[in-house]
Amino acid sequence: MNREELIKKWLDNNLNTEEQKAFKLLEDYNNLTKMDASLKGFKAPKFSVEKSYRTLKPQLKPEQSSSKKWLKPLLRIAAVVAIALSVYIYTSNLDTEINTFVAEQNTIALPDNSTVELNANSSLSFNENSWADNREVKLNGEAFFKVAKGQQFDVITSSGTVTVLGTQFNVKERESYFEVTCYEGLVGVTHNNKTITLKPGQTFAFIDGKLLANEKENAVQPNWLHGESSFKSVALKHVITEIKNQYNVSINVEDIDTSRLFTGSFTHNNLDLALKSVTIPLNLSYSKSGQSILLKRE
Amino acid sequence: MSKPLQDHICESQLFERLYKRHSKNLHDFLYYKFGDHLNPQDQVQEAFIKLWQNCSKISPDKAKSYLFTTANNLMLNVIAHKKVVLKHHLEPQKTTTNETPEFVLQEKEYHIKLQNAISNLTEAQRVAFLMNRVEGKRFKEIAELLDISVKGVEKRIYGALKKLRKEIDGI
Numbered sequence: 001m002n003r004e005e006l007i008k009k010w011l012d013n014n015l016n017t018e019e020q021k022a023f024k025l026l027e028d029y030n031n032l033t034k035m036d037a038s039l040k041g042f043k044a045p046k047f048s049v050e051k052s053y054r055t056l057k058p059q060l061k062p063e064q065s066s067s068k069k070w071l072k073p074l075l076r077i078a079a080v081v082a083i084a085l086s087v088y089i090y091t092s093n094l095d096t097e098i099n100t101f102v103a104e105q106n107t108i109a110l111p112d113n114s115t116v117e118l119n120a121n122s123s124l125s126f127n128e129n130s131w132a133d134n135r136e137v138k139l140n141g142e143a144f145f146k147v148a149k150g151q152q153f154d155v156i157t158s159s160g161t162v163t164v165l166g167t168q169f170n171v172k173e174r175e176s177y178f179e180v181t182c183y184e185g186l187v188g189v190t191h192n193n194k195t196i197t198l199k200p201g202q203t204f205a206f207i208d209g210k211l212l213a214n215e216k217e218n219a220v221q222p223n224w225l226h227g228e229s230s231f232k233s234v235a236l237k238h239v240i241t242e243i244k245n246q247y248n249v250s251i252n253v254e255d256i257d258t259s260r261l262f263t264g265s266f267t268h269n270n271l272d273l274a275l276k277s278v279t280i281p282l283n284l285s286y287s288k289s290g291q292s293i294l295l296k297r298e
Numbered sequence: 299m300s301k302p303l304q305d306h307i308c309e310s311q312l313f314e315r316l317y318k319r320h321s322k323n324l325h326d327f328l329y330y331k332f333g334d335h336l337n338p339q340d341q342v343q344e345a346f347i348k349l350w351q352n353c354s355k356i357s358p359d360k361a362k363s364y365l366f367t368t369a370n371n372l373m374l375n376v377i378a379h380k381k382v383v384l385k386h387h388l389e390p391q392k393t394t395t396n397e398t399p400e401f402v403l404q405e406k407e408y409h410i411k412l413q414n415a416i417s418n419l420t421e422a423q424r425v426a427f428l429m430n431r432v433e434g435k436r437f438k439e440i441a442e443l444l445d446i447s448v449k450g451v452e453k454r455i456y457g458a459l460k461k462l463r464k465e466i467d468g469i
Contacts, residue, residue: 004456011430011455012437031467038412039431044329047322047339053314056343060310060350 007032095138097125102248103268110137114153117144119172119224120268121245141245142172144222147185159206160191169198170222174245177238179205183220208235208259223265230265239266239278240295247271254296256284307361308353316361317346323443324365330428331421332373345369363445408466415465419458426451427458 006023009015010032015023023029100106100118108116108124111131118124122141127134135153146168147153155162155171159178162171167185172178180189182198189196189204196204205212212233223230229242237258240251246268264281266274275286275293285298307313321342328338345368349361356364416424426444429435430451437455441448 007459008452008456011459012452013434014436028463028467031463034408035412035462035466036431038409039428041409042413042416042428043432044326044338044428045334047325047342049318049321052321052339052343053317056317056346059343059347060313 092129093127095125095127097123099123100141102244103246110135112148112150114148115146117225119143119245139171139173141174142170142224144168144170144225160189163188163190168221174238174241176209177207177241179203179207181222183222207238224268227268228265229268232263233261234263235259236262236278236282242266243274243278247274248291250292252292252294254294256295256297305357306354307349307356307358312358313350313353316349316358320362320365321346324369326429326433327366327425327443328369328373330425330432331370336373336376341369341372344372362443366443366445411466412462415462418465419461423454423458423461426454430455 003026006015006019006026009019010023026032098106098108098118100120100122102121104120106118108118110116110126111128112135114135116124116137119142122139122143124137124139124141124143126137135147135151136156137154138156140157143155145153145155145164147164153164155164157171157173157178159173162169162180164185164187167187168183169185169187170179170181170183172180178191180187180198181203182200184200187198189198191204191206198204203212229239229246231239231242235258236256239262240253240258243249243266244251246266249271260282262278262282264277266277268274272288275288278284279286279295283298284295286296287294307316324345325338325342328336328341332338345365348368349356349365352364416428419427426440429440429443430437435443437448437451440455441451444451
């Protein structure tokens with residue numbers, strides 16, 4: 001065995017007895033052992049496994065550290081979900097609101113195929129999401145309802161609530177003017193905690209704090225659907241308000257008793273014709289300058 | 299391929315076993331490679347803390363190489379390769395000695411020579427050589443620790459020996 005092999009075996013502590021002898025006979029045996037002995041002095045400082053583990057142990061947080069690992073991203077996901085959910089809930093609980101401007105009419109289809117004709121200068125709002133449980137609309141102004149058969153249907157106005165099952169009816173709620181006319185089916189009107197039931201053709205009107213007698217209505221639909229507003233013994237001021245809703249004009253009165261009653265109708269298509277049909281029966285005249293109209297005695 | 303029994307080491311008992319198995323070797327490795335001015339003890343602890351923090355991602359059979367790589371990187375982060383000079387710890391001197399002052403002086407000179415020679419070894423040579431000579435580890439053990447072949451270890455150690463002999467004894 002050559003010298004290099006022997007030395008390598010010696011380095012690996014792998015000499016058998018025979019090789020040991022051969023190794024000892026090497027000329028540099030003494031040098032090698034001397035160096036080897038001296039090398040021991042370079043030993044790494046003592047490292048006490050037990051002791052250093054004891055110092056390390058308190059720094060190792062219990063498995064928590066690993067459980068927190070998933071908690072953090074989970075919390076992030078939860079936060080995003082919570083925000084998304086609250087946005088969804090918020091938006092889905094928002095009411096759908098439809099407005100009409102002066103001289104504008106609109107037809108609205110409700111989620112259950114009920115339809116609403118919304119007259120000028122009115123607003124209607126309802127909640128699409130809770131519609132299945134709660135058929136409820138809020139009305140400000142005038143509208144004609146064709147309600148699909150089903151559960152209770154409520155029209156809430158500031159003057160009172162109209163409750164129906166499946167029918168056609170008109171609700172008009174303007175300033176100090178509340179009128180409900182039933183065209184088909186049965187309509188319940190709750191006003192000042194009193195409930196009145198309307199049969200087809202009957203009208204409930206509460207005008208200027210006075211409850212007016214029910215009157216027979218023969219039409220199948222309110223006239224305003226056909227471009228005409230009609231009144232029966234209604235104070236002039238309410239007629240004027242309605243003209244303002246149908247035409248974008250301002251109306252001033254001069255020296256006129258606006259509580260005079262008017263029976264008749266006016267068209268929505270022709271301002272002059274409309275003004276004439278209101279003023280002539282009451283012996284009034286009008287003058288027009290731009291968008292403002294002055295009513296006066298003849 | 300058989301799946302390892304566990305895919306993580308987040309159990310404190312398992313972790314403790316790993317610590318007992320590897321910490322000393324890791325410490326010696328760091329010491330022989332980088333010397334003691336960077337406090338290998340602390341880096342060992344650091345590496346094990348890192349191991350624990352990532353315990354869920356590391357399987358037991360990967361732990362050793364993770365530790366060595368991490369500790370090595372920790373060291374490299376700190377130093378800009380300084381020359382490593384290992385201190386020679388002289389055996390406690392006997393108060394009375396029957397050796398001649400000349401001999402004592404020779405011994406001292408020899409140590410200094412040896413120290414310089416070791417400093418001149420490459421990092422790889424020094425680590426393998428001292429683990430072998432000082433810690434008494436066999437080639438195979440060193441090969442496992444350093445993730446290299448036994449032949450590679452032999453080459454490093456024998457190369458180191460040759461270098462030392464040349465510098466000290468002139469052969």
